[in-house]
Every structure is written in structure tokens, then in C-alpha cells.
Amino acid sequence: MEESKQCLNFYVKQTSLKKGNKYTKYVLEWTKIMKPLILDSAIGTELENRGIHLPSFKTSIWSAHCLIHNPEAIRQIHIDNIEAGADVITTSNYQATPELLKREPSSPTYDDLAKRALELCKEAIIKTGTQTKIAGCYPPIHVTFRPDLTSKESELIEFYETLGQTYENEVDVIICETMSSIYEGTIAASIAKHYTDTVWLSWTTRGNKLNRLPSTELLDLAISEGLKLDIDCQLVNCVHADTASLAIEKLKEEKSFGIYANSSIYKKNDIESFVSDSDDWHYHNHQPITPIEYKDFAVEWIHRGASVIGGCCRTTTDHIKEIKKVVDLL
Numbered sequence: 291m292e293e294s295k296q297c298l299n300f301y302v303k304q305t306s307l308k309k310g311n312k313y314t315k316y317v318l319e320w321t322k323i324m325k326p327l328i329l330d331s332a333i334g335t336e337l338e339n340r341g342i343h344l345p346s347f348k349t350s351i352w353s354a355h356c357l358i359h360n361p362e363a364i365r366q367i368h369i370d371n372i373e374a375g376a377d378v379i380t381t382s383n384y385q386a387t388p389e390l391l392k393r394e395p396s397s398p399t400y401d402d403l404a405k406r407a408l409e410l411c412k413e414a415i416i417k418t419g420t421q422t423k424i425a426g427c428y429p430p431i432h433v434t435f436r437p438d439l440t441s442k443e444s445e446l447i448e449f450y451e452t453l454g455q456t457y458e459n460e461v462d463v464i465i466c467e468t469m470s471s472i473y474e475g476t477i478a479a480s481i482a483k484h485y486t487d488t489v490w491l492s493w494t495t496r497g498n499k500l501n502r503l504p505s506t507e508l509l510d511l512a513i514s515e516g517l518k519l520d521i522d523c524q525l526v527n528c529v530h531a532d533t534a535s536l537a538i539e540k541l542k543e544e545k546s547f548g549i550y551a552n553s554s555i556y557k558k559n560d561i562e563s564f565v566s567d568s569d570d571w572h573y574h575n576h577q578p579i580t581p582i583e584y585k586d587f588a589v590e591w592i593h594r595g596a597s598v599i600g601g602c603c604r605t606t607t608d609h610i611k612e613i614k615k616v617v618d619l620l
């Protein structure tokens with residue numbers, strides 16, 4: 291209850307930035323702030339916007355299906371993100387994991403798909419003639435937001451080591467994305483350190499508690515555990531834009547921090563009491579926001595010291611363009 295109130299108050303504060311002098315104050319203070327790196331937008335949302343149907347991530351191989359059957363579409367999304375202003379593009383093998391690929395036994399292996407995803411990033415960079423950086427994706431091994439389904443430690447280590455061997459000397463950063471438990475997040479980031487100098491560890495609090503991972507562990511505790519790993523950056527992703535802001539005070543304890551949120555804000559829905567699944571709860575308690583409204587949150591995150599800003603679910607290249615406009619003013 292207390293958390294909900296915080297979110298509501300924050301949103302009122304945020305919208306007020308547009309109306310009065312506070313907005314000008316933010317603009318004036320931008321000059322003192324380092325330019326953040328811009329991360330790309332959501333791949334699934336972009337695929338759907340281009341008419342490519344994606345079945346539920348809970349029951350299918352989701353974007354990995356497109357990686358297998360329509361890699362040109364993914365390459366074009368990378369190109370469009372780079373042209374929109376992304377400094378970093380992430381490999382598209384998020385759903386290509388040994389556990390999830392069991393759903394389509396005829397699929398290539400996850401390491402083969404990681405190599406394909408890496409090649410698509412490289413091709414997009416060559417095509418655009420840019421120096422865009424590549425983030426190699428370390429996804430959860432099983433269904434996102436379901437840490438209860440994760441694998442035993444030896445299997446997680448083998449998975450992340452195999453991906454690491456593909457990424458070594460080929461990517462600029464390894465990004466552990468949408469980590470839903472301290473167990474999985476710390477194993478992923480620890481293994482990533484063996485294969486790259488730059489490790490980013492991103493937690494999600496998507497669920498029915500705004501300050502907890504889907505594992506029910508406190509986000510603050512997860513960040514504290516991440517601090518022990520001596521990595522470069524901790525982030526939050528796949529959370530509402532306003533609830534992402536709630537994580538900043540703790541994230542600031544890391545050397546650098548970042549946010550790539552969903553294009554939505556928290557909005558309590560009456561059907562809450564009828565929903566038990568934490569991901570459904572998240573979905574039913576949201577209000578979509580526009581790229582320009584998302585940009586207003588990005589302004590606030592940058593102002594508070596974020597070094598990496600991008601987009602997760604429902605964000606598009608239009609969101610990246612809006613963030614780029616902000617960053618260009620710094």
C-alpha cells in the first residue's frame with residue numbers, strides 16, 4: 291500500500307515537470323551531467339509493430355522463432371535502432387535458452403542461435419557504418435519472471451559459460467537481463483566476468499511488489515549482492531517507468547547504473563484481487579505511456595545520474611529517438 295502511494299506521488303511530480311519552471315530547471319542542469327549511453331528498444335514490440343505475430347513468451351520460443359525464420363527482420367530492427375540513436379544494441383537471443391528451446395525440438399541449439407544473433411548485430415553495424423557497441427545477452431534460463439523454474443547451478447554455469455565463449459572478444463559488454471532472483475543474477479554476472487571486462491547486471495521488479503524481485507527478494511538486497519561482484523553497472527529493466535525510478539537511490543551505490551523500463555506506468559486496477567500470477571498482475575496494473583512521456587522519465591533518470599538509458603517492453607525506435615534528442619542536448 292505504501293509503495294503504491296509512492297508511485298502515485300512520483301507520477302504527479304513527474305507530470306508537473308511539463309507545466310512549470312521545474313522543466314526549465316532540469317534543462318539548465320543538464321550541462322553538468324555526463325552523457326548516458328543509449329540502449330536499444332524492445333525487440334518483441336518492434337516485431338509486432340511490423341506485423342510479425344509473436345505468441346506468448348510463457349508458452350513459446352517467442353522472438354527466437356523470428357531469429358530462426360526471419361533474421362532479416364531482426365537485422366532491420368537493429369539498423370532502425372542505430373539510426374534512431376542507440377549507442378548499444380543487444381543480441382536478440384533472449385528466448386534462445388536450452389530450457390525454452392525444448393518447446394521446439396527441431397530448433398538450432400542456443401549457442402548456434404547466439405552466434406546468429408551476434409552476426410545480425412555486426413551486420414547492422416556494418417550496414418550503418420557506425421561504431422555502435424554490442425551487448426551480448428545473458429537471459430534467464432527459463433520463463434522470465436519465473437525464478438522458481440530456473441535450473442540447478444551446474445546447468446546455469448554451463449549455459450552462461452557457453453554463451454560467454456561466443457561473446458568473448460566479440461561484444462563490448464555482457465548484459466544479464468531481467469534477472470528475477472539473486473541466485474540467477476549473481477551466477478550470470480559472475481560467469482560473465484570471465485568473458486568480458488564490462489558486465490551489466492539488470493534486475494526486474496516486475497510483479498506484485500514494486501520493491502521486490504519476482505523471487506520475492508528485496509531489490510535492495512539484490513543490488514547489495516551485485517555490489518559484491520565488482521561489476522561496472524547495475525540496472526533495472528522490464529518494470530513500469532515510474533516504479534523504475536524508485537530503484538535509483540539504491541542503484542546509485544554501484545559505480546554506474548542504468549534503466550530500461552517498459553513504456554507504461556503503474557496504475558492500480560480493480561481486478562487486482564482476482565489475479566494471482568505476478569506477471570498478469572503487472573499487466574493488469576499498468577497504463578501505457580507515449581514515447582514523449584517516456585522521455586520525461588528518461589530526463590529524470592539522467593538528471594539523477596543514470597549512465598545507461600534504453601527501453602524494454604512496448605518501447606519502440608520512437609522512444610529511442612526521443613531519448614536521443616535529450617542526450618544530444620547534454
Ligand SMILES: [Zn+2]
Pocket residue numbers: 527528529551552602603
Ligand atoms: Zn520488458
